[in-house]
Amino acid sequence: MLRARFAAVAVTAVAALVAAGCSNSQASVNRRPHTGVTTAVVVGGLQIVTVDANDVYRFVPSTIYVHPGRVEIDLVNAGKGAPHDWSLLSFGYTTPLTGSGQHSSITFTTPSPGTYTYVCTIHRNQGQTGTLVVLPD
Numbered sequence: 001m002l003r004a005r006f007a008a009v010a011v012t013a014v015a016a017l018v019a020a021g022c023s024n025s026q027a028s029v030n031r032r033p034h035t036g037v038t039t040a041v042v043v044g045g046l047q048i049v050t051v052d053a054n055d056v057y058r059f060v061p062s063t064i065y066v067h068p069g070r071v072e073i074d075l076v077n078a079g080k081g082a083p084h085d086w087s088l089l090s091f092g093y094t095t096p097l098t099g100s101g102q103h104s105s106i107t108f109t110t111p112s113p114g115t116y117t118y119v120c121t122i123h124r125n126q127g128q129t130g131t132l133v134v135l136p137d
């Protein structure tokens with residue numbers, strides 16, 4: 001009888017720990033939506049896109065359409081907190097780390113048509129990512 005009661009207490013304690021672990025991990029996942037879609041504005045043959053980074057670890061717009069060619073990404077840190085950058089990581093195209101209220105840019109030639117993920121290199125684990133779509137020629 002005593003053994004059965006001990007087992008019930010142990011099961012309850014483990015269940016409480018598991019529940020606490022679950023609620024903690026859910027709280028740390030950034031479930032905010034990714035918003036904004038834009039197509040680059042072409043100025044003198046250069047496709048220019050302004051992207052805001054914010055305090056909730058999102059890029060706005062989070063989806064960017066470009067045509068093959070030269071692209072300039074102008075990153076604006078619209079937040080009041082952490083610095084951010086914009087990186088097409090797999091190609092090594094990364095703006096400087098940009099503080100609150102600052103902006104920076106990077107110019108590059110698009111990779112071949114397709115869909116690519118861009119990230120903030122220091123907040124990708126918080127879901128600060130976006131999609132760059134290079135349209136077909």
Ligand SMILES: [Cu+2]
Binds near residue numbers: 085120
């Ligand atoms: Cu960031």
